[in-house]
Amino acid sequence: MAGVDRVALLLMTIGEEGAAEVMKQFEPKEVQQIGIAMASLKDVKREAISGVLDAFMANVEGQTSLGMGSDEYIKKMLTQALGEEKAGSVMDRILIGANTKGLDTLKWMDARQVADIIRYEHPQIQAIMVAYLEPDQAAEVLSFFGEKVQLDIVRRVASLDTIQPIALQELNDIMEKHFVNGSAGGQTSGMGGVKTVADMLNFLDSSMEAPLMDAIREIDEELGVQIEDLMFVFDNIGDIDSRGIQALLREVESETLVLALKGADETIREKIFGNMGKRAAEFLREDLDNKGPVKLSEVEGAQKEIISIAKRMADSGEITLAGKGEEML
Structure with missing residues (x-):
């Protein structure tokens, strides 16, 4: 079973x-993935249930501090794992039970709702809010704007570096129009940049990505x-090493893999076949061979979806990716 399916089964x-x-x-994204997995379990x-429970209990037994640590222990562990800024946000939810508020609320919303909220804000405000979202959600939000606005937002996101506390406070004030009042932290926050734009465009539909990239190159080739x-x-899946491919395949549903390979070239197919039994x-x-014609949008x-899984696994250190301009070492 894929990892998300094991989580879904355990929770059920x-x-x-x-x-x-x-x-x-x-x-938010994890909740959506787990919810979909729960709905699809049948x-x-x-034996599968026993296997998941046994694996969980083995994990619990290995965590000698589980259930016995103080708030201070949890805080130190989270800070080590996530960094001080993100750990503080998680601690609020775990130890204080604070509700999601301010800018974080955007991450739980439908992309169309987010687009409607930021549609009449200043372009720089739009850019900061889009940069705050996860790449796939940000790409979907962009899809509700015209090409001219998309280009403006993308260029502004690319030029973002850090955001001052007063700016974050102003953004939370904007959110007060729609949600419960939130408060901004006292530190500058890193967001935006060229990498954020690249991640967003990875999730943008190709019919929008191509003209947007053309427009960007026309204005700023560099x-x-x-x-x-x-x-x-x-x-770029072909640039992942064999161990990484095998780990990735364990997380991908078979139907998703079949659809994805319908539009892949022979080199990628052989790379996948060569890392399977x-x-x-x-x-x-x-x-x-038996799969009939499928829509390009489905492919x-x-x-x-596979790119998203690969990026998540790369972020957690499970596999190593190489982008167009990178070489594997």
Whole structure:
């Protein structure tokens, strides 16, 4: 089972109240992924449930401080894992039970709602809010704007570096029009930059990405090259080493993989086949041969889903990615 499926199955075995408490600790995107996995679980064998519970208990037994540590221990652990700024936000939710507020509320909203909220704000405010979102959500928000506005926002995001506390406070004040009052921290926050733009464009539909990149290159060729160098596209899967490919395949649903490979070139297909067991590769080849015509949008959606998984695994150190302008060492 994929990792998210194991999480979903575990939460479904501990009851509604317990699962709800656990879900409060996840980020918006994780909640969505787990919710989808929960909804898709059916005909689960008893052996699968036992396996997930056994693995969880083995993990718990290895965490000697679990349930016995003080708030101070938890704070130190989170700071080590996440850094001081992010740890503070997580601590609020875990130890204080604070509700999501201010800019964080945007991450829980539908992309169209976010677009409607920021539509009439100053372009610089729009850019900061878009930069604050996860790349896939930011890309979807951009899709609700015209090409001219997209270009303006993207260029402003690319030029962002750090945001002063007073600016964050002003943004939280804007959110007060729609949500509960939030407060900004006293430190500058790093957000935006060329890498943020590259991550957003990775999730933007190709029909929008191509003309937007053309417009960026026309205005600022150097910026266009910098963005392209940092983008990770499906073809870059071929640059991942064998161990990384195998780890990635364990997290990808078989139907998603089939759809994604329908639009992949032979080199990528062979890279995937070569990192599967002989029998599994044969089944995959058969599935590809038997799969009828599919919409381009479905293929692109599957490829973007795999890219998203790969980026998440890279962020956690499970695999190493190489973008267009990078070489594997």
